[in-house]
Amino acid sequence: xxxLTVSHLNTRFDTPEGEVKAVNDVSFTIAEGETIGVVGxxxxxxxxxxLTIMGLLAANGRATGSARFRGVELLGLRTDELNRIRGSRxxxxxxxxxxxxxxxxxxxxxxxxxxxxxxxxxxxxxxAQGIALLERVRIPDAARRFDMYPHEFSxxxxxxxxxxxxxxxxxxxxxxxEPTTALDVTIQAxxxxxxxxxxxxxxxxxxxxxxxxxxxxxxxxxxLVMYGGRIVEEAPVRQIFYEPQHPxxxxxxxxxxxxxxxxxxxxxxxxxQPPNLQRLPPGCAFxxxxxxxxxxCRVEEPAFREIGHGQRKACHLEHLEVPS
Amino acid sequence: MSAAExxxxxxxxxxxxxxxxxxxxxxKLTLLRAVDGISFRVRPGETLGVVGxxxxxxxxxxxxxxxLIPVTAGEVVWLGRPIQHLDAREMRPLRRDMQIVFxxxxxxxxxxxxxxxxxxxxxxxxxxxxxxxxxxARVQEMMAKVxxxPHMLNRYPHEFSxxxxxxxxxxxxxILNPKLIVCDEPVSAxxxxxxxxxxxxxMRLQRELGISLIxxxxxxxxxxxxxxxxxxxxxxxxxEIASRDELYASPRHPYTQALISAVxxxxxxxxxxxxxxxxxGDVHSPFDPPSGCLFRTRCPKATxxxxxxxxxxxxxxxxxxxxxxxxxx
Numbered sequence: 001x002x003x004l005t006v007s008h009l010n011t012r013f014d015t016p017e018g019e020v021k022a023v024n025d026v027s028f029t030i031a032e033g034e035t036i037g038v039v040g041x042x043x044x045x046x047x048x049x050x051l052t053i054m055g056l057l058a059a060n061g062r063a064t065g066s067a068r069f070r071g072v073e074l075l076g077l078r079t080d081e082l083n084r085i086r087g088s089r090x091x092x093x094x095x096x097x098x099x100x101x102x103x104x105x106x107x108x109x110x111x112x113x114x115x116x117x118x119x120x121x122x123x124x125x126x127x128a129q130g131i132a133l134l135e136r137v138r139i140p141d142a143a144r145r146f147d148m149y150p151h152e153f154s155x156x157x158x159x160x161x162x163x164x165x166x167x168x169x170x171x172x173x174x175x176x177x178e179p180t181t182a183l184d185v186t187i188q189a190x191x192x193x194x195x196x197x198x199x200x201x202x203x204x205x206x207x208x209x210x211x212x213x214x215x216x217x218x219x220x221x222x223x224l225v226m227y228g229g230r231i232v233e234e235a236p237v238r239q240i241f242y243e244p245q246h247p248x249x250x251x252x253x254x255x256x257x258x259x260x261x262x263x264x265x266x267x268x269x270x271x272x273q274p275p276n277l278q279r280l281p282p283g284c285a286f287x288x289x290x291x292x293x294x295x296x297c298r299v300e301e302p303a304f305r306e307i308g309h310g311q312r313k314a315c316h317l318e319h320l321e322v323p324s
Numbered sequence: 325m326s327a328a329e330x331x332x333x334x335x336x337x338x339x340x341x342x343x344x345x346x347x348x349x350x351x352k353l354t355l356l357r358a359v360d361g362i363s364f365r366v367r368p369g370e371t372l373g374v375v376g377x378x379x380x381x382x383x384x385x386x387x388x389x390x391x392l393i394p395v396t397a398g399e400v401v402w403l404g405r406p407i408q409h410l411d412a413r414e415m416r417p418l419r420r421d422m423q424i425v426f427x428x429x430x431x432x433x434x435x436x437x438x439x440x441x442x443x444x445x446x447x448x449x450x451x452x453x454x455x456x457x458x459x460x461a462r463v464q465e466m467m468a469k470v471x472x473x474p475h476m477l478n479r480y481p482h483e484f485s486x487x488x489x490x491x492x493x494x495x496x497x498x499i500l501n502p503k504l505i506v507c508d509e510p511v512s513a514x515x516x517x518x519x520x521x522x523x524x525x526x527m528r529l530q531r532e533l534g535i536s537l538i539x540x541x542x543x544x545x546x547x548x549x550x551x552x553x554x555x556x557x558x559x560x561x562x563x564e565i566a567s568r569d570e571l572y573a574s575p576r577h578p579y580t581q582a583l584i585s586a587v588x589x590x591x592x593x594x595x596x597x598x599x600x601x602x603x604x605g606d607v608h609s610p611f612d613p614p615s616g617c618l619f620r621t622r623c624p625k626a627t628x629x630x631x632x633x634x635x636x637x638x639x640x641x642x643x644x645x646x647x648x649x650x651x652x653x
Contacts (some may be wrong), residue, residue, distance in 0.1 A: 041515035140605070154606045184377035185542065186603045186622075189586035193602060212514060214588030218595030237592050255520035258548040259572075259587045262593065266524045267549070270517040273485050 009065035010054045011298040020277045022048040022231040035206040037216030040226035050175050055082045065162045088118040091166035095178040097158035101150040108146045114168045135151040156187035166301030225249045228275045235311040245320045246313045247290045329366035337362045337398035339388045350431045358384040360560040373551030381538045386506040420450045423497035428508035429489035434483040440477035443495045484571040487518035492552040506538045559618040566644040576651040579619050625650040
């Protein structure tokens with residue numbers, strides 16, 4: 001059985017300017033121990049999918065569809081029941097570690113609370129486990145640092161603390177929303193190494209939400225690419241990078257400057273801008289920017305369909321032919 | 325002016341700030357050496373990349389070059405003339421030749437001015453005598469050059485996306501046809517597909533107009549794409565400076581090597597087999613820098629010598645300098 005099965009998820013926000021269609025008919029599954037990358041630009045819906053699943057939607061948001069975690073429907077679940085799952089079986093870490101930690105409480109208090117609440121550990125046992133986890137995420141001098149406040153840690157170390165906290169109850173699924181975006185590149189490398197190690201040494205499934213294709217290349221087994229609130233392509237990691245079948249995935253790969261390329265020619269760009277989620281164009285949300293568009297793309301929204309080798313895409317093109 | 329003559333020469337530039345360490349009343353005054361002894365040249369039509377992590381002094385360096393913050397010591401030589409001691413009035417005529425583009429495109433634009441007014445403001449300031457109609461024509465020409473529809477002249481910044489706001493900022497910086505533009509993280513706030521558009525725009529304008537750029541960025545992939553030469557900073561000091569090909573093909577400083585190896589490559593097979601140099605720990609506090617080489621606390625090659633002696637800048641080639649005791653190893 002899949003660990004998480006999301007089907008036909010829709011998330012809408014009511015705003016004074018009208019309804020925002022943040023997530024549109026999103027379906028996917030995640031197996032135990034799998035590492036998935038979710039890639040998209042701002043407004044693609046990549047974070048909103050998971051905030052919806054975690055029951056963390058803003059007050060003006062509402063969701064329809066289904067998200068079953070180990071068979072339990074998460075949408076519409078009572079808060080107390082949801083709390084039993086969140087933070088224990090299902091954990092999430094965010095980009096900004098400073099706003100995710102309570103600045104008034106020592107790290108020790110914030111870490112042991114979870115263990116005492118969810119696992120019924122004694123204070124002493126919880127402390128020992130908390131310190132052990134800080135050591136596991138390579139916080140030097142963990143025993144001494146355990147009683148410090150969040151502001152006494154650097155940004156990279158706070159993100160490690162966040163990861164340690166998320167791992168406290170050995171979750172089945174860890175959702176990481178841009179965990180390295182605010183960090184310097186050498187610190188990002190440390191955090192990514194930590195995630196790879198976590199992947200090797202535990203059976204925790206990981207969802208890595210990011211705008212950076214490079215981050216998923218070295219970490220994930222499978223990738224979902226989102227655009228305009230929809231999944232437009234899903235495939236095993238090598239296929240996404242070497243045989244993308246959606247023009248948007250292809251465009252994203254082409255427009256990313258690569259460190260290993262000395263070429264100083266113009267980057268291939270995707271013209272135009274991401275769609276306005278209040279006024280999605282008819283047909284395919286990407287059609288106005290797509291070099292392959294044809295008449296059908298302007299009128300009919302492409303279905304998300306199977307195209308073989310574990311690959312799926314939402315595009316009318318039978319096969320993406322790339323002129324070399 | 326011959327092509328070899330530098331547009332800008334920076335000699336042993338220092339920008340120090342005095343700050344107070346943590347601890348309320350007990351905190352003591354300390355010196356923050358944001359930029360500490362940096363030297364480089366920028367030739368006409370050249371793009372110099374300045375890279376480093378947060379707190380390395382790259383933005384401070386950019387602002388000091390433009391005399392937007394006071395220089396503590398050293399020289400900034402603009403077209404053969406030292407400018408570091410000029411006051412605001414004396415700087416003013418030089419300013420039309422040196423412009424800046426900021427990271428946050430929306431925050432850099434006055435929300436109450438129309439796009440036409442924003443882009444045209446430098447014209448009003450420096451060339452008040454040109455007729456209104458000609459000014460408007462120049463603004464519209466510039467808008468077309470940066471990829472904005474000239475009919476959007478009367479719109480306000482909030483009506484534009486981040487990428488378009490960055491185009492407005494670039495148009496404004498270029499309207500006077502300056503000789504140098506400092507671009508401080510010009511694409512960091514933008515989405516990947518928009519980043520590429522702005523990167524291309526900068527490269528094209530630079531090629532067509534022969535402007536020199538100082539591109540401040542933490543993104544080594546973007547820097548490799550745009551820059552002719554690259555300066556690597558760490559805690560305010562130069563670690564290495566080299567031409568693009570020298571720096572990326574044979575980085576000599578352990579910090580440069582680690583920086584390059586830390587950049588994720590969007591290619592699963594390459595990612596799986598590339599060597600990784602993991603740096604331990606975090607950047608040292610700039611208020612309490614280590615003795616000797618500033619990088620030694622994280623350096624895999626550090627020895628006792630590194631703690632005692634500040635490494636001198638070794639010259640490897642006409643364009644390549646490195647400050648490390650152990651770069652030969």
